[in-house]
Amino acid sequence: MIEQLLFWVFAVLACGGAIAVVATQNVVRMAFWLVVSLGSVAALFFLLQADFLGAAQLLIYVGGTVVLLVFGVMLTASGPYTQIRTSPAEVIVGAAVGMLLLFVLVSSIGKVDWDEIADRLPATPAAPVNVDAAQWQKAGDQPAGSSASQVALGVQEQQGRTVRQLGLSFLGLRPDRNLVEGGAHGLAPGYLLPFEIISIHLLVVLIGAAYLARAKRRVVSEESPELS
């Protein structure tokens, strides 16, 4: 029950925060509401037993990204245009389109029978054959899954403690899968290499960003009208 309650609280907070971001005109306030929304999402992650992800969300988003955003706000808000108004027509149109989109999405979500979809999913390489979707769904609740292999691996799947599992899955060891029966390969695909590659990429991107962000005034500002 508490879980339900928490869900609703945070769900409302997340959605409300998001709506507030949209509705607010002041950038600083928008940033605040964004923090609220993102924090709520982190809470939702906890509820979804993704502890590590939730923590990462808090650290990176709320602690990093949003601070960065605020910096941006401050750096750019020195001029007279701190508040840039949107025309009412645009707001109305935007709201209408948003509503429609929301309607489309919600109706889609409602129309899909997710259990059936999960059944129809292709037998992912190591999906345990003897465990049906419902059972599997509950596996999160019950420690020590019925799979002997999981036991053999010494993985104690505890509620929300996903750091170790995520780390192993990065190496290709999947506690949530039956690797013995399902795969002749021994190991599932790991994420370590992609992660490293992405890390390098991102590093490059960040260096590029730092380069771009260097404060330098345009010397010739008259060129822009010609380009338009």
Add this chain to the structure above:
Amino acid sequence: MPQTGDYLMFLLTTAWLLPLVGFVIEMYWLCWSHRLSKGAAYFAVGFIGAGFVCSLLALLIWGGATGWSALSGHHGADAGHHAAAHNDGDHAEHHADDHAVAGHATEHATPVKKYYAGTYYELARFGSLRLSLDWYIDSLTLVMFTMVTFIATCIHLFAIGYMHDELTEEYEDHEVHMHGGGHFSRPGRFYLFFAYLSLFCFSMLGLVLAGNIFQVFIFWELVGICSYLLIGFYIERNSASTAANKAFIMNRVGDFGFLIGLMIIWTSFGTFQFADTDSHDSPEAGLFTMIRGHDGRLDVSEDGKQVYLRDASGHRAEQNGQPRTITYLLLVAAGLGVFAGSIGKSAQFPLQTWLPDAMEGPTPVSALVHSATMVAAGVYLAGRFYPMFTPEVLLGIAYIGCITLFVAATIALVVTDIKRVLAYSTISQLGYMMLAIGVGGWGAGLFHLVTHAFFKSLMFLCSGSVIAGCHHVQDMSRMGGLRHKMKITAYTMLIGVMAIAGLAIPGTSIGFSGFYSKDAIVASALAYYELNNAHFLLFITPLVTAGITSFYMFRLWFLTFAGQPRDQHVYDHCHENPKIMTIPLIALAIFAAGCAWGGEGGPLFRLIADSELVPAVERVVSVGASKVTLPSHQGHDSDVHHVHATAGMLALISAFIGMGLAYLMYVQKSIRPSDIRRQFSSVYDFLLDKWRFDDLYEVMFVQPVHIVAAWCVSFDRKVLDAILHGSAKITVLVSGWDRKFDETMVDGLVNLVGTVTFSIGSSLKVIQTGRLRQYIMWIGVAVVVLFGALITAIPK
């Protein structure tokens, strides 16, 4: 051990090549001496004089080798010849390595005459065909050599005096008028004149010495070019260079025929050699042996269409088992072809017109080249090639000669230029020689050739003396009475005139050289007429012309030397020439008077007749198309001998009539020439226009050639080039279309696509507002619409 032939060859070759050395030295005279030096002339005289000595020596050696049989006074091919032939036959057998083929096998009934021949070097060899430079020496060669070198020496000497005014840095030519008025002047070209003369002597001697007909052709052309150079010596005179061109081109017309003759001979006989070649294993027959064998007769097949060729042994030659033959008509054509060359060179009808124009050259040239030697080369060739002529060819030769001698003599009647009179008389006399050869009087023709060379060169030199004395006045109508001032010239000239007129003391056989030779010709003609009555013109014409000749020659002498001066100015400035010019006159006059001493029994005639290859003791009856019979002319029973006295008398009468008429008209003045001129004005004009040959040729040949030439050029330009240009234009046109197609169709299509794309783009660019938020909005709208469509369109 050197043989007679080697001696002869060595001497004559020396005589032949010395002038060439002289030519090179004189040509580059300015490199080692100066313009005013007479040295070049002395070189020239020295070399040709040495040549004369060599020739004379050769003649003496020849005489020694033949035991002077030619001069022994016997008639016909008698014992002396037999002995000579025997001797030489032995030589040939004993000395197989001797190049000279001397005589031939002695077993034959009729022994042949003797000659020496050999090869200098080979020009080319193609399989069995061989071209070489050869020498061929018989008595005719020797006589010609001696005659040419002697006359040339005299004329060289004379020229030293005559060309004296060229010894200057500033020679003023009074006949050339410049644009700005005044006369043309140039540095003198004394040395050059003698260089040309030397080159001519070399060519002429080479022609005489030639041992094959091809070599004759080579030197034939060379004397032609020398003649060209000498006629055109005064290169600044347009008339001179035109005359030189005319001479060479007309000669080339004759050479065209000559060349055809050569082609026939070359293809039919495969050799050009006169004499047999003495290769060690198999002697090859020369042309004369091939066609005449050893007995001097044509070997004609029964139907008269083929002539059998002989091999070196005198038997019928065989090739692949078949007897070698030549079509009779082809042989006639070859003969006529070669004779065409003679027509050109000897200025016979119809190519006679160049010779009078050639008088543009200096007078010594006229004397040497255009009377004594080169023009006589045509006669020499006809004589040398006589064994190859069939009776039909001879008949043609006779008629050509007959026409020529008459035409030229008639023109000479009216001409007043002293050199031109002599020129026409030269043509006329050459006609006599041709006629003689044509009627079978081979010896008579060549006899006349030699005597004529002497008296005609004498007369030319005399006229040159007159011209030099009168300061280049040539018109006889401005002369008269010159005998008082130029005694030597006048009386040597008189000797020449009497010689050419053929005068003699009636009743005796003492006369000038021309009497004997002309006598021989008329006798041959009469004998021929008696055997072939149809051809009476061949006798009447020379007889009448003898009178005409006498008339115009005496006319010349009377007009020039006798009577009163007609132009006092000329007369006053006239003077006798220095000794260097008169001595040659005297020397020549002696020979002109006496070289023919003894007539047909005399040494000269006998020497010439010695080399006749065709038997002369019997009649030759033609088997060809024309039924002619050639008279026999050797021996006491011969046809010619029978009529000799009659002919001599007739010719003498004719000559005296001519002389008398001239005396009456120009000295006695009992008949006034102007009356006759008026009476026969049309004939007079016709003659004065030289029978209008020049006009005829101008219309018939010169103009058409120019017209055709213009056609050719315009064909090139208007047809060939037009085709090229047309195709080029068509190509350009097609490529123009191509370009248009490219521009309109292909480019248009591409442009259309471009334009359409562009206009669509520019109409769509309105949407591209560049506003980020709008795009996002559109994305949202699009997602909604797509989903809506998806959901509504796809049924569950």
Add this chain to the structure above:
Amino acid sequence: MGEVGLNAYLMVGAVLFVCGVVCMATKRNGIGILMGVELVLNGANVNFVAFSRYTPLGLDGQTTALFVVVLAAAEAAVALAIALNFYNNHLTIDVDSGNELHG
């Protein structure tokens, strides 16, 4: 109100997503647009994690979400740099003035 299911989370994700989109579409402020992007990414992340919890996707969903988070951080850095440059060039953060690419 029954047990919280997959659909509920998906709804939340959808709301976040739509808010992000609307935010991007209406805000003239560049920073606001950035925030919209963050919202969209969060919406997606919610979905990933939800699927990870309720479907056989398992840890793959979380892993992907993790990637997205990292990516979003980097993106924010880059976007801010761009925003700063934009500001330096236009002396404003109004994205409507950045319409040089209009047709």
Add this chain to the structure above:
Amino acid sequence: MSPETLLTCIVFLPAVWAIPLLVFDKEAKEAMRYWGVLGTALTFLLTLQLWLQFDTKTSEIQFGFAHDWIASWNIYFRLGVDGISLPLIVLTGFVCLLSMLASWSIDKNVKGYLMLFLILETGMMGVFLSLDFFLFYVFWEVMLLPMYFLIGIWGGPRREYAAIKFFLYTLAGSVLMLIAMLMFYFNSGRSFDLIELAKIATGTGKVATFDQTMQVAAFIMLFIGFAIKLPSFPFHTWLPDAHVEAPTPISMILAGVLLKMGGYGIIRIAFPLCPYGAQYAAYFLVGLGVFSIIYGAFAAMAQTDFKRLVAYSSVSHMGYVLVGIAVWKIVDGKTINRDYWTMGLNAAMFQMLAHGISSTGMFFMVGVLYDRVHHRDINKFGGIAQVMPHYAGLAAVIFFAGLGLPGLCGFVGEVLSVLACWNFSPLLAIISASGVILTAGYILWTLQRVYLGPEYKGPHPEALVEANSRELAIGYTLVVTAILFGVLPNLLFSPMQGSIEALTQSLATAYETLYSAAPAVQAAQLP
């Protein structure tokens, strides 16, 4: 020097010699000219060395060698010499040296001129030396381009027209030659070897001989290709234009060497490779030759441009070459009097060489005048012999050589080819003999108008000074050569006799074989 090195040097020395010219200063004209003269002189010496080493006793190819070039297509770098090509090689070296000496009058862009000149020489040498059809073709084209530029850049006022005309004509011929070459290539089991192809044509090769239709077709194409170069009557109009517009030294090379390639091609390629085709067209060839003689002479007579006149005289003179080559008399499949044909071929070769000397000389003599007074109108000359006697004397000798005066080189070739012609056809022989009159006519008339007379009538009379020592040296060299070969023709006949004899022998045999194989086709033969 080994034969292989010698031949390679002869071909490539000039082109290699052109490379150092690049480093010369643009204004160092004298130095570059001397360099060029040195190069051509060395090449000429090499050709003389070749002559010395040449064995006149044998008719075979000498110094032959072959290297792989494009082996997959059977193309070889194959050079060699026989009696037919040797004299032409020496002539090329000779004429190139003389025209290089005559190049002092070129003052515009000397470096480029000399380089093109040297490359041209390489091309010409290559044509005469190569024994591979493909190589021959390559050199043939190599020669074409420098010539185009030499005319087109250094020529007279209408040089572009002339250069393009020359180029197009020659290119048209090349295309025909290319087609014929490929016909032989594919009919011979893929061979470009000229010797091998000739063997096949005479029926002694590795594969069956070329059939009659193909021979006729190939011969016609080859003949047109070479007749353009020769040039023969309907294809000759490029020649006057090219000659008139080309600078003097290039005219000398054009007349002295390039025209010979036509004749050489016919003797070396067209005849040996298609004996049947050659015999098939023999009468036509001789007729064309005779017509060219007469036509060229007539056209020359009507010219007022001195150079054009000489150019047309070339057309006339080269007619004798064609006559000499083709007097191949056949009766009933048997060659009649082969010696006369051998003589004709020899005469044709000699005529080419003699024309190489006399025509080169004539163009040079015209050039000397043109350098002084800058016009070529015959009617505006006159009296040259008065102001330039030494030069006029040399010119007269050279023109007499062109006229065919005995004792000078022009006579031998003309007369012998005419003499050889009677055996083939009396009618054509007579017509060709009449050329002697016309030739004398136009040459003497020209001499009269240009050299004789009292005074010069045209512009720039002050420029008429006696020839300088360089010009006299060239003139004397030509005159002495003309006299030497006129008096001792055997000097030239002796090296080529053997090869030509062997050629006529093999062709006669080949034709006999072909004739006996299929006598039916004879019906179509020309009279």
